[in-house]
Amino acid sequence: MALAITLSSSNAFAGKTLDAIRQRGQLQCGVSTGVAGFSAADAKGRWSGLDVDVCRAMASAVLNDPEKVVFSPLNAQQRFAALQSGQVDILSRNTSWTLTRDASLGMSFAAITYFDGQGFLVPKKIKVTSAKQLKNAQVCVQSGTTSEKNLSDFSRANKLAIKPVVFDSFEAAFKALFAGRCQAYTADASGLASVRNKEAPNPNDYVILPELISKEPLGPAVRRGDDEWLAIVKWTVFALQEAEELGLTQANIDAQKTSQDPTIQRFIGTGEDMGKLLGLDKQWAYRAVKAVGNYGEIFERNVGAQSPVKLPRGLNRLWNQGGLIYAPPIR
Ligand SMILES: N[C@@H](CCC(=O)N[C@@H](CS)C(=O)NCC(=O)O)C(=O)O
Incomplete structure:
Protein backbone atom coordinates (compact mmCIF):
# COMPACT_ATOMS: atom_id res chain seq x y z
CA MET A 1 0.00 0.00 0.00
CA ALA A 2 2.72 2.47 1.05
CA LEU A 3 4.68 1.47 -2.03
CA ALA A 4 1.68 2.08 -4.25
CA ILE A 5 1.21 5.56 -2.82
CA THR A 6 4.91 6.33 -3.24
CA LEU A 7 4.80 5.13 -6.83
CA SER A 8 1.68 7.03 -7.75
CA SER A 9 2.93 10.25 -6.19
CA SER A 10 6.21 10.15 -8.08
CA ASN A 11 4.64 9.06 -11.34
CA ALA A 12 3.59 12.20 -13.18
CA PHE A 13 0.10 12.34 -14.56
CA ALA A 14 0.24 14.78 -17.43
CA GLY A 15 -3.33 16.06 -17.26
CA LYS A 16 -5.88 16.47 -20.04
CA THR A 17 -4.90 19.97 -21.15
CA LEU A 18 -1.23 19.03 -21.58
CA ASP A 19 -2.27 15.88 -23.45
CA ALA A 20 -4.46 17.93 -25.78
CA ILE A 21 -1.69 20.50 -26.39
CA ARG A 22 0.77 17.72 -27.23
CA GLN A 23 -1.69 16.03 -29.59
CA ARG A 24 -2.41 19.29 -31.35
CA GLY A 25 1.23 20.33 -31.34
CA GLN A 26 0.21 23.88 -30.46
CA LEU A 27 -0.58 25.97 -27.44
CA GLN A 28 -3.71 28.11 -27.69
CA CYS A 29 -3.12 31.40 -25.95
CA GLY A 30 -5.71 34.11 -25.34
CA VAL A 31 -4.31 37.65 -25.44
CA SER A 32 -5.71 41.19 -25.73
CA THR A 33 -6.69 42.64 -29.07
CA GLY A 34 -3.62 44.88 -28.98
CA VAL A 35 -2.08 46.66 -25.99
CA ALA A 36 1.45 47.64 -27.05
CA GLY A 37 4.07 46.06 -24.79
CA PHE A 38 1.69 43.41 -23.45
CA SER A 39 0.20 41.76 -26.53
CA ALA A 40 0.03 43.32 -29.95
CA ALA A 41 0.44 42.01 -33.49
CA ASP A 42 2.66 43.86 -35.98
CA ALA A 43 1.84 44.51 -39.64
CA LYS A 44 2.89 40.96 -40.50
CA GLY A 45 0.67 39.49 -37.81
CA ARG A 46 3.52 38.58 -35.47
CA TRP A 47 2.57 38.93 -31.80
CA SER A 48 4.88 40.41 -29.18
CA GLY A 49 4.69 41.64 -25.60
CA LEU A 50 5.06 40.55 -22.02
CA ASP A 51 1.85 38.50 -22.05
CA VAL A 52 2.84 36.98 -25.39
CA ASP A 53 6.26 35.99 -24.05
CA VAL A 54 4.63 34.11 -21.18
CA CYS A 55 2.90 31.94 -23.81
CA ARG A 56 6.08 31.54 -25.87
CA ALA A 57 7.90 30.43 -22.72
CA MET A 58 5.11 27.91 -22.07
CA ALA A 59 5.31 26.57 -25.63
CA SER A 60 9.07 26.24 -25.36
CA ALA A 61 8.80 24.44 -22.00
CA VAL A 62 6.04 22.09 -23.12
CA LEU A 63 6.45 21.67 -26.89
CA ASN A 64 10.14 22.51 -27.27
CA ASP A 65 9.32 25.35 -29.66
CA PRO A 66 8.36 28.94 -28.69
CA GLU A 67 6.70 29.40 -32.09
CA LYS A 68 4.11 26.68 -31.55
CA VAL A 69 1.51 29.08 -30.20
CA VAL A 70 -1.74 30.26 -31.74
CA PHE A 71 -2.77 33.63 -30.36
CA SER A 72 -6.46 34.50 -30.00
CA PRO A 73 -7.14 38.22 -29.60
CA LEU A 74 -9.89 38.70 -26.99
CA ASN A 75 -11.52 41.86 -25.72
CA ALA A 76 -12.38 42.18 -22.05
CA GLN A 77 -15.91 40.81 -22.51
CA GLN A 78 -14.86 37.78 -24.54
CA ARG A 79 -11.90 36.55 -22.51
CA PHE A 80 -13.54 34.41 -19.81
CA ALA A 81 -15.93 32.60 -22.17
CA ALA A 82 -12.97 31.79 -24.44
CA LEU A 83 -11.20 30.12 -21.54
CA GLN A 84 -14.32 28.33 -20.26
CA SER A 85 -15.24 26.95 -23.68
CA GLY A 86 -11.77 25.54 -24.33
CA GLN A 87 -10.99 27.97 -27.17
CA VAL A 88 -7.76 28.77 -25.31
CA ASP A 89 -5.56 26.73 -22.96
CA ILE A 90 -4.31 29.80 -21.17
CA LEU A 91 -5.49 33.37 -20.82
CA SER A 92 -2.41 35.60 -20.79
CA ARG A 93 -4.01 38.98 -21.07
CA ASN A 94 -3.63 41.77 -18.49
CA THR A 95 -6.33 40.13 -16.39
CA SER A 96 -6.69 41.09 -12.74
CA TRP A 97 -6.92 38.40 -10.11
CA THR A 98 -10.06 39.05 -8.03
CA LEU A 99 -12.15 36.96 -5.67
CA THR A 100 -15.19 36.89 -7.96
CA ARG A 101 -13.21 35.73 -10.97
CA ASP A 102 -11.26 33.19 -8.99
CA ALA A 103 -14.30 31.74 -7.24
CA SER A 104 -17.05 31.87 -9.83
CA LEU A 105 -15.79 31.90 -13.39
CA GLY A 106 -14.46 28.35 -13.66
CA MET A 107 -10.91 29.58 -13.76
CA SER A 108 -7.76 29.54 -11.65
CA PHE A 109 -5.10 32.22 -11.61
CA ALA A 110 -1.61 30.79 -11.86
CA ALA A 111 0.68 33.64 -10.86
CA ILE A 112 1.18 37.40 -11.01
CA THR A 113 3.27 38.64 -13.92
CA TYR A 114 2.63 42.37 -13.45
CA PHE A 115 1.61 44.23 -10.29
CA ASP A 116 -0.50 47.12 -11.49
CA GLY A 117 -3.08 49.66 -10.31
CA LYS A 215 -4.72 47.03 -6.95
CA GLU A 216 -4.60 45.17 -10.26
CA PRO A 217 -2.51 42.02 -9.95
CA LEU A 218 -2.27 40.84 -13.56
CA GLY A 219 -1.41 37.31 -14.51
CA PRO A 220 -2.22 34.22 -16.55
CA ALA A 221 -5.22 32.03 -15.77
CA VAL A 222 -6.33 28.55 -16.79
CA ARG A 223 -9.59 26.62 -16.78
CA ARG A 224 -10.51 25.22 -13.40
CA GLY A 225 -10.32 21.45 -13.03
CA ASP A 226 -6.91 20.61 -14.42
CA ASP A 227 -4.46 20.95 -11.56
CA GLU A 228 -1.62 19.46 -13.58
CA TRP A 229 -1.87 22.17 -16.23
CA LEU A 230 -2.28 24.86 -13.57
CA ALA A 231 0.97 23.63 -11.99
CA ILE A 232 2.84 23.81 -15.31
CA VAL A 233 1.73 27.40 -15.98
CA LYS A 234 2.48 28.43 -12.41
CA TRP A 235 5.96 26.93 -12.38
CA THR A 236 6.89 28.22 -15.81
CA VAL A 237 6.17 31.78 -14.62
CA PHE A 238 8.10 31.09 -11.41
CA ALA A 239 10.99 29.72 -13.47
CA LEU A 240 11.23 32.97 -15.48
CA GLN A 241 11.27 34.96 -12.24
CA GLU A 242 13.69 32.58 -10.49
CA ALA A 243 16.03 32.80 -13.49
CA GLU A 244 16.37 36.53 -12.95
CA GLU A 245 17.14 35.97 -9.30
CA LEU A 246 19.78 33.37 -10.19
CA GLY A 247 21.32 35.63 -12.85
CA LEU A 248 20.41 33.23 -15.66
CA THR A 249 19.79 35.04 -18.94
CA GLN A 250 18.92 34.08 -22.49
CA ALA A 251 22.54 34.84 -23.41
CA ASN A 252 24.39 33.11 -20.55
CA ILE A 253 22.23 30.09 -19.73
CA ASP A 254 24.04 27.75 -22.15
CA ALA A 255 27.35 28.51 -20.46
CA GLN A 256 25.90 27.13 -17.19
CA LYS A 257 25.95 23.54 -18.45
CA THR A 258 29.16 22.87 -16.50
CA SER A 259 27.94 24.59 -13.32
CA GLN A 260 28.43 22.56 -10.14
CA ASP A 261 25.86 24.60 -8.20
CA PRO A 262 22.94 22.24 -7.40
CA THR A 263 20.38 25.08 -7.67
CA ILE A 264 21.58 25.95 -11.17
CA GLN A 265 21.79 22.25 -12.07
CA ARG A 266 18.18 21.66 -11.00
CA PHE A 267 17.09 24.68 -12.99
CA ILE A 268 18.81 23.89 -16.26
CA GLY A 269 18.33 20.13 -16.09
CA THR A 270 21.85 18.88 -15.47
CA GLY A 271 21.06 17.80 -11.89
CA GLU A 272 18.09 16.50 -9.97
CA ASP A 273 15.04 16.06 -12.23
CA MET A 274 12.58 18.94 -11.75
CA GLY A 275 10.44 18.12 -14.79
CA LYS A 276 9.09 14.68 -14.06
CA LEU A 277 6.64 15.68 -11.36
CA LEU A 278 5.13 18.23 -13.75
CA GLY A 279 4.86 15.71 -16.59
CA LEU A 280 7.73 17.43 -18.41
CA ASP A 281 11.37 16.64 -19.18
CA LYS A 282 14.41 17.93 -17.29
CA GLN A 283 15.07 20.94 -19.53
CA TRP A 284 11.66 22.64 -19.40
CA ALA A 285 12.85 25.64 -17.35
CA TYR A 286 16.06 25.98 -19.35
CA ARG A 287 14.01 26.09 -22.57
CA ALA A 288 11.62 28.75 -21.21
CA VAL A 289 14.54 31.10 -20.46
CA LYS A 290 16.37 30.21 -23.65
CA ALA A 291 13.28 31.17 -25.67
CA VAL A 292 12.37 34.54 -24.14
CA GLY A 293 14.90 35.40 -21.42
CA ASN A 294 14.28 35.76 -17.70
CA TYR A 295 11.47 37.88 -16.21
CA GLY A 296 13.64 41.02 -16.04
CA GLU A 297 14.68 40.64 -19.67
CA ILE A 298 11.05 40.10 -20.73
CA PHE A 299 9.99 43.18 -18.76
CA GLU A 300 12.72 45.47 -20.14
CA ARG A 301 12.35 44.35 -23.75
CA ASN A 302 8.59 44.79 -23.88
CA VAL A 303 7.58 47.51 -21.44
CA GLY A 304 10.76 48.78 -19.72
CA ALA A 305 12.41 52.21 -19.69
CA GLN A 306 14.13 51.65 -23.07
CA SER A 307 10.98 50.28 -24.74
CA PRO A 308 8.34 52.50 -26.39
CA VAL A 309 6.00 51.94 -23.43
CA LYS A 310 8.62 53.25 -20.92
CA LEU A 311 7.30 51.76 -17.68
CA PRO A 312 9.46 51.83 -14.56
CA ARG A 313 10.12 48.46 -12.93
CA GLY A 314 8.46 49.71 -9.70
CA LEU A 315 6.62 46.99 -7.78
CA ASN A 316 7.71 44.51 -10.45
CA ARG A 317 11.29 44.42 -9.26
CA LEU A 318 12.42 41.24 -7.56
CA TRP A 319 11.59 40.96 -3.85
CA ASN A 320 15.29 41.32 -2.95
CA GLN A 321 15.51 44.55 -4.95
CA GLY A 322 12.55 46.29 -3.32
CA GLY A 323 9.77 44.78 -5.45
CA LEU A 324 7.08 42.12 -5.06
CA ILE A 325 8.28 39.46 -7.52
CA TYR A 326 8.97 36.36 -5.44
CA ALA A 327 9.07 32.85 -6.88
CA PRO A 328 8.89 29.80 -4.60
CA PRO A 329 11.94 27.55 -4.83
CA ILE A 330 12.39 25.07 -7.65
CA ARG A 331 13.31 21.99 -5.66
N1 LIG B 1 -7.01 44.41 -15.57
C1 LIG B 1 -8.37 44.80 -15.82
C2 LIG B 1 -8.50 45.54 -17.15
C3 LIG B 1 -8.12 44.67 -18.32
C4 LIG B 1 -8.47 45.27 -19.69
O1 LIG B 1 -9.17 44.61 -20.48
N2 LIG B 1 -7.99 46.48 -19.95
C5 LIG B 1 -8.25 47.09 -21.22
C6 LIG B 1 -7.70 48.50 -21.23
S1 LIG B 1 -5.92 48.58 -21.00
C7 LIG B 1 -7.60 46.25 -22.30
O2 LIG B 1 -6.61 45.62 -22.07
N3 LIG B 1 -8.18 46.21 -23.49
C8 LIG B 1 -7.62 45.49 -24.60
C9 LIG B 1 -8.65 44.68 -25.34
O3 LIG B 1 -9.82 44.67 -25.00
O4 LIG B 1 -8.22 44.02 -26.28
C10 LIG B 1 -9.26 43.58 -15.82
O5 LIG B 1 -8.76 42.46 -15.72
O6 LIG B 1 -10.49 43.74 -15.90
Missing part, protein backbone atom coordinates in the same frame (compact mmCIF):
# COMPACT_ATOMS: atom_id res chain seq x y z
CA GLN A 118 -5.75 51.73 -12.02
CA GLY A 119 -5.08 55.30 -13.08
CA PHE A 120 -6.35 58.15 -15.25
CA LEU A 121 -5.00 59.63 -18.46
CA VAL A 122 -6.04 63.24 -19.14
CA PRO A 123 -5.29 65.89 -21.76
CA LYS A 124 -2.77 68.37 -20.33
CA LYS A 125 -4.82 71.28 -21.56
CA ILE A 126 -7.67 70.63 -19.09
CA LYS A 127 -5.16 71.35 -16.28
CA VAL A 128 -6.34 68.59 -13.97
CA THR A 129 -3.56 67.37 -11.64
CA SER A 130 -5.44 64.99 -9.36
CA ALA A 131 -8.16 62.39 -9.92
CA LYS A 132 -10.08 64.07 -7.11
CA GLN A 133 -10.67 67.01 -9.44
CA LEU A 134 -12.73 64.90 -11.85
CA LYS A 135 -16.05 66.05 -10.40
CA ASN A 136 -18.91 65.55 -12.90
CA ALA A 137 -16.34 64.55 -15.52
CA GLN A 138 -17.04 62.16 -18.36
CA VAL A 139 -14.56 59.32 -18.11
CA CYS A 140 -14.02 56.81 -20.91
CA VAL A 141 -13.66 53.19 -19.82
CA GLN A 142 -13.86 49.72 -21.35
CA SER A 143 -16.71 47.38 -20.39
CA GLY A 144 -16.17 44.00 -18.75
CA THR A 145 -13.18 45.26 -16.79
CA THR A 146 -12.35 45.88 -13.16
CA SER A 147 -11.61 49.44 -14.39
CA GLU A 148 -15.34 50.02 -14.93
CA LYS A 149 -16.22 48.78 -11.43
CA ASN A 150 -13.41 50.65 -9.68
CA LEU A 151 -14.36 53.88 -11.44
CA SER A 152 -17.86 53.69 -10.04
CA ASP A 153 -16.54 52.87 -6.53
CA PHE A 154 -14.06 55.74 -6.70
CA SER A 155 -16.71 58.18 -7.84
CA ARG A 156 -19.10 57.11 -5.09
CA ALA A 157 -16.50 57.05 -2.31
CA ASN A 158 -15.29 60.54 -3.21
CA LYS A 159 -18.72 61.96 -4.16
CA LEU A 160 -17.50 62.91 -7.63
CA ALA A 161 -20.58 62.05 -9.71
CA ILE A 162 -18.34 60.86 -12.54
CA LYS A 163 -20.20 59.96 -15.76
CA PRO A 164 -18.72 56.80 -17.23
CA VAL A 165 -18.67 56.61 -21.03
CA VAL A 166 -18.44 52.89 -21.69
CA PHE A 167 -17.02 51.12 -24.76
CA ASP A 168 -16.77 47.43 -25.64
CA SER A 169 -13.61 47.93 -27.64
CA PHE A 170 -10.27 49.13 -26.33
CA GLU A 171 -9.54 51.19 -29.42
CA ALA A 172 -12.91 52.92 -29.33
CA ALA A 173 -12.39 53.81 -25.65
CA PHE A 174 -9.02 55.52 -25.99
CA LYS A 175 -9.89 57.12 -29.34
CA ALA A 176 -12.87 58.75 -27.64
CA LEU A 177 -10.45 60.47 -25.25
CA PHE A 178 -8.33 61.72 -28.17
CA ALA A 179 -11.51 62.95 -29.88
CA GLY A 180 -12.44 64.97 -26.79
CA ARG A 181 -15.53 62.95 -25.86
CA CYS A 182 -14.21 62.42 -22.31
CA GLN A 183 -12.10 64.47 -19.94
CA ALA A 184 -10.24 61.33 -18.86
CA TYR A 185 -9.63 57.73 -19.84
CA THR A 186 -9.27 55.19 -17.03
CA ALA A 187 -7.57 51.77 -17.16
CA ASP A 188 -4.65 49.88 -15.63
CA ALA A 189 -1.68 52.27 -15.40
CA SER A 190 0.32 49.94 -17.67
CA GLY A 191 -2.40 50.24 -20.31
CA LEU A 192 -2.41 54.02 -19.91
CA ALA A 193 1.34 54.16 -20.56
CA SER A 194 0.79 52.03 -23.63
CA VAL A 195 -2.02 54.30 -24.88
CA ARG A 196 -0.14 57.53 -24.15
CA ASN A 197 3.21 56.48 -25.60
CA LYS A 198 2.06 54.35 -28.53
CA GLU A 199 -1.39 55.57 -29.55
CA ALA A 200 -1.68 59.27 -28.72
CA PRO A 201 -1.25 61.65 -31.66
CA ASN A 202 1.22 63.52 -29.41
CA PRO A 203 2.14 61.81 -26.10
CA ASN A 204 3.19 65.13 -24.59
CA ASP A 205 -0.37 66.41 -24.82
CA TYR A 206 -1.46 63.80 -22.24
CA VAL A 207 -0.54 63.10 -18.65
CA ILE A 208 -1.15 60.17 -16.30
CA LEU A 209 -2.48 61.46 -12.97
CA PRO A 210 -0.54 60.47 -9.84
CA GLU A 211 -3.27 58.48 -8.05
CA LEU A 212 -3.70 54.74 -8.42
CA ILE A 213 -7.22 53.90 -7.24
CA SER A 214 -6.94 50.08 -7.03
